[in-house]
Structures are given as structure tokens and as C-alpha cells.
Amino acid sequence: MPTERLYQEDCYLAAFTATVAAVDSDGAVELDRTAFYPGTGGQAHDLGVLNGVPVERVAESEDRVLHWIAEPPGPGQSPKAFVPGQAVHGEVDWDRRFDLMQHHTGQHLLSAVAEDLYGWKTESVHIGTETATIELAVGEIDAAALGELEREANRRIQQNLPVHITTHASPEGLPLRKETACTGPLRVVSIADLDHSACGGTHVRATGEIGSLLCGRLEKIRKNMRLEFACGLRAVHLARRSGQWLHEAAAVFQSGPERIAQLAVAQRDQLAAVSKRLRVLETQAALRAGADARREQVPVDAIHCAVRRVPAGIEDEERAFAQGYCGTEAVSPNRAILLTLAAGTGAFLLCASPDAAFDAKVWLAETGVRFGLKGGGTGAMVSGRLGDPARLPALLNSLPSPVVELPPGTAR
Ligand SMILES: [Zn+2]
Numbered sequence: 001m002p003t004e005r006l007y008q009e010d011c012y013l014a015a016f017t018a019t020v021a022a023v024d025s026d027g028a029v030e031l032d033r034t035a036f037y038p039g040t041g042g043q044a045h046d047l048g049v050l051n052g053v054p055v056e057r058v059a060e061s062e063d064r065v066l067h068w069i070a071e072p073p074g075p076g077q078s079p080k081a082f083v084p085g086q087a088v089h090g091e092v093d094w095d096r097r098f099d100l101m102q103h104h105t106g107q108h109l110l111s112a113v114a115e116d117l118y119g120w121k122t123e124s125v126h127i128g129t130e131t132a133t134i135e136l137a138v139g140e141i142d143a144a145a146l147g148e149l150e151r152e153a154n155r156r157i158q159q160n161l162p163v164h165i166t167t168h169a170s171p172e173g174l175p176l177r178k179e180t181a182c183t184g185p186l187r188v189v190s191i192a193d194l195d196h197s198a199c200g201g202t203h204v205r206a207t208g209e210i211g212s213l214l215c216g217r218l219e220k221i222r223k224n225m226r227l228e229f230a231c232g233l234r235a236v237h238l239a240r241r242s243g244q245w246l247h248e249a250a251a252v253f254q255s256g257p258e259r260i261a262q263l264a265v266a267q268r269d270q271l272a273a274v275s276k277r278l279r280v281l282e283t284q285a286a287l288r289a290g291a292d293a294r295r296e297q298v299p300v301d302a303i304h305c306a307v308r309r310v311p312a313g314i315e316d317e318e319r320a321f322a323q324g325y326c327g328t329e330a331v332s333p334n335r336a337i338l339l340t341l342a343a344g345t346g347a348f349l350l351c352a353s354p355d356a357a358f359d360a361k362v363w364l365a366e367t368g369v370r371f372g373l374k375g376g377g378t379g380a381m382v383s384g385r386l387g388d389p390a391r392l393p394a395l396l397n398s399l400p401s402p403v404v405e406l407p408p409g410t411a412r
């Protein structure tokens with residue numbers, strides 16, 4: 001049996017009596033009539049109580065409105081509080097509902113103003129208890145246009161324009177802003193002569209009850225712009241919260257809120273320059289550390305082979321250390337080959353002195369198949385990953401001289 005939707009006749013009905021029509025196997029309670037909005041058309045569903053039991057969710061199932069109450073019973077059981085034929089007293093959480101009504105009517109108004117001022121059509125809407133948004137068919141919105149949109153919407157709110165809900169047999173001949181797929185009967189929400197939209201949601205009686213409308217975050221979505229907005233007390237809370245964030249940020253910068261963006265940009269650029277300089281200094285320090293480590297080794301006439309273990313991946317610093325170790329600035333002649341191994345990740349780096357007569361690329365090609373190495377590089381330096389760590393001792397034995405173990409590298 002279709003549920004009689006009391007909220008469609010009277011959006012301000014917060015308490016009502018009804019009779020339980022059925023209780024579904026999953027605990028959903030169907031009433032013969034209800035003031036609970038089931039959450040369609042982008043507007044969130046209502047909460048409240050039925051005979052004092054909290055309603056957790058309300059949804060539409062074809063022409064029925066179903067209410068899920070707290071603590072659903074086991075499979076196949078009816079909720080003990082509700083049986084078919086029983087009389088119930090329902091109360092809608094009015095603060096939550098009125099906030100949603102303000103936002104839903106605010107959305108109609110904002111959509112109308114956006115289209116009348118700029119020709120931006122509304123593609124989709126979301127009226128939630130945390131955020132409300134409209135998706136406008138426009139690729140970009142600048143601050144001036146956003147300000148004008150907000151100003152005009154608030155001007156219409158101040159005019160306290162009446163909001164009427166009427167029912168029609170068909171959409172034929174109606175001045176609807178957007179075409180509807182509904183053939184009838186049709187519920188039309190009108191804001192004076194400003195807007196006429198087919199809608200099944202709940203709305204306030206006059207635009208003055210929207211209170212205020214604050215445009216918030218803008219976000220690119222597909223080819224459109226999604227605009228967040230807040231009405232009534234939610235707008236006041238949002239403005240209060242945003243002001244608090246600005247105040248806190250201004251305190252960090254020891255400046256007025258109007259200079260935060262300028263100071264933040266300056267500090268970001270300064271940080272980028274310092275970071276770049278730091279990377280240069282770290283590379284220079286690693287080159288020197290590599291050269292120093294090489295000089296600590298007892299000179300040998302033959303090729304000198306060493307292994308150095310580092311904790312994480314092979315970073316730029318390890319490359320610089322290896323270049324310092326194998327460079328001619330360290331000792332001359334050098335004839336060093338350094339294998340750097342990253343514990344855990346299996347990453348490796350092999351660097352050879354120019355005077356070692358050792359082609360790292362050829363070494364990688366020849367040993368790669370035998371020891372499961374994958375990687376690439378130049379004749380002076382190759383890097384990659386060990387396929388099988390168990391073959392590492394055999395890999396070290398394949399180097400031209402016995403391998404000296406260097407003190408391990410430290411994590412940054
Ligand atoms: Zn609506």
C-alpha cells in the first residue's frame with residue numbers, strides 16, 4: 001500500500017500519529033503515513049523517533065517509505081516494539097530537518113540566481129547535514145562572479161519572497177526551469193515568480209527563513225564547478241570557524257589575516273630555495289664523506305673492492321658517496337669498485353673508478369643472468385635490484401678482488 005507522505009502536504013509537520021502497516025524481515029517499519037522524509041532528490045533523509053525508539057535510516061521503496069529503527073532484531077524476527085496494526089507516535093528531529101529545508105530552498109534560490117545572472121545551469125545537487133553543494137555547468141568561476149552570486153542570493157533572501165508548493169496533473173504549460181521526466185501528477189516548488197522547479201523535497205515558507213547564504217569552497221568536477229554553500233545557522237558557524245582558522249594562521253605569521261596569503265607564498269618560495277640549497281650541500285658532504293672513507297683504506301696495488309650497506313633505498317646521497325669513494329680526488333690512482341646494498345629493499349648500486357678498467361655495464365650484463373640482477377646504468381655506475389638475496393655471497397665473490405666491508409651508512 002502506498003505510504004501517505006505527510007511532509008509533502010505540510011513541510012512543517014514535526015509530530016504525527018500513524019499505524020504500522022508492515023514490518024519487513026530486515027526490521028524496516030512501514031507506516032500508513034509518515035512525516036519522515038525518505039532521502040531522495042539529493043536531500044538527506046530525516047532522523048527522529050517512533051514511539052520513543054530512534055529512527056536510524058529512512059528510505060523509499062517504490063511507493064512505500066521504510067523506517068529502520070535502532071538495534072534491529074535477528075533475521076526473521078519483527079522488532080518487538082512494532083507490530084502491524086499498532087498505533088505509533090512519530091517525531092522528526094526538527095533542528096536537523098529545518099536545517100535541511102533551509103539548504104534545499106537555498107539551493108533552489110542559488111540555482112535560479114546562477115542561471116539568471118550568468119546562464120550557469122545546475123547539473124546536480126547534494127543537500128547533506130555536513131555539506132550542501134551544487135554542480136554548475138561552467139568551467140571556471142572567479143572571485144568577483146562568486147561574490148555577486150552570493151550578494152544576489154542574499155538580496156533575494158532579504159526580500160522574504162514567498163515559497164509555494166502546488167500540484168499539477170502534468171508538466172504541460174508549466175514555466176519549469178528544468179525539464180522533468182515526470183509526466184504527472186507533479187509537485188512544483190515556486191519562489192515567487194523567480195523560480196518554478198519540479199521537486200518532491202521539503203522547503204521553507206519564504207526565502208527569509210533561509211536566513212543567509214554563504215558560498216564556500218569551489219572545486220572542479222569533470223568540466224563543471226562544484227560550489228559548496230551554507231545557509232542559516234550553518235552559514236554563521238562556517239563563517240565563525242573560518243574566521244577562527246584565519247585568526248590562528250595570522251597569529252603564526254604575527255600579522256593581520258589580510259596578509260596571510262602573501263606571507264605564505266613568500267615562505268613557500270623561501271623554503272623551496274632553502275631545500276634546494278640543502279640538497280646541494282648534502283650531496284657535497286656525501287661526496288667528501290665517500291672520498292674520506294676511501295682514504296682510510298690501506299692502499300693496494302690491485303683493484304680495491306668494497307661493500308657498503310645502507311638501511312633504506314639508494315638515494316642521491318648514496319650515489320654521491322659512491323662517486324666520492326671512486327673519484328680521483330680521494331686517492332690517485334684509485335682503482336676502486338664500491339657496491340652499495342640497501343638492506344630490506346634489495347636495491348644495489350655499483351660504482352667503479354675511471355682507472356679501475358672495470359665496465360659496470362658489462363659486469364651487470366654478465367652477472368645479471370647468473371645472480372638474478374635487474375637494472376641498468378653506465379660503464380661507471382649501475383643500479384638495480386637483487387632478485388635473490390641468498391646469492392649475495394656468490395655475487396661478492398664474483399668481483400675482481402676480495403671485498404672489504406665498510407662501516408654501514410646511516411638513515412637520514
Ligand atoms: Zn526542492
